Amino acid sequence: xxxxxxxxxxxxxxxxxxxxxxxxxxxxxxxxxxxxxxxxxxxxxxxxxxxxxxxxxxxxxxxxxxxxxxxxxxxxxxxxxxxxxxxxxxxxxxxxxxxxxxxxxxxxxxxx
Numbered sequence: 001x002x003x004x005x006x007x008x009x010x011x012x013x014x015x016x017x018x019x020x021x022x023x024x025x026x027x028x029x030x031x032x033x034x035x036x037x038x039x040x041x042x043x044x045x046x047x048x049x050x051x052x053x054x055x056x057x058x059x060x061x062x063x064x065x066x067x068x069x070x071x072x073x074x075x076x077x078x079x080x081x082x083x084x085x086x087x088x089x090x091x092x093x094x095x096x097x098x099x100x101x102x103x104x105x106x107x108x109x110x111x112x
Contacts, residue, residue, distance in 0.1 A: 003031045011110045012040040013103065015079075017049030020057035029060045036064070041073040042110040046103050048079030053087050065097065074098075078106035 001018035012035045016028050035043060045061070047053070061077070068075040078100045080088065088094045100106040 001027055003027060005031060005035065008107050009111060011042040011044055011107050012038075013044045013046055013107065015046040015049060015103075019052045019054075020050055020060075021052065021054040022056050025054070025056040025060050028057065029063070032060065032064045036067055036071075036073075041068075041071065043068060043073065044076050044078060044103065044106040044110050046079045046106070047077060047081070047084050048103070050079075050084055051081065053084050055087075055091065058087070058091055058093055062093070062096070074110045076100055076106040076110045078103050 001016055001020070001024040004015040004017070006013050014031055014035060018024060020028055032045070043064070065075050076098045079102070080099060088097070098109060100109055
């Protein structure tokens with residue numbers, strides 16, 4: 001898995017590419033923790049390049065979401081393809097996150 005990280009103003013965008021599963025979720029967790037430890041308070045995770053996410057990947061996002069809420073930060077997810085959205089939906093996670101269809105909308109939402 002590759003993970004792109006870019007800053008758009010005050011918003012940090014983390015964009016994994018590839019499957020997020022048992023083998024790769026640790027890399028995503030590390031990238032997100034580095035962003036948060038570096039002071040990110042407005043975070044977008046772009047899943048446009050992710051064809052699949054497992055329950056382990058969902059756990060990573062749940063931990064990040066709790067950490068963001070505790071620090072009064074903003075987390076927005078975007079680019080969820082059908083398969084990834086279905087996993088979020090089946091796990092009952094969709095209501096727990098702010099989700100936008102595109103990176104641009106997610107950045108605007110996180111910056112507001």
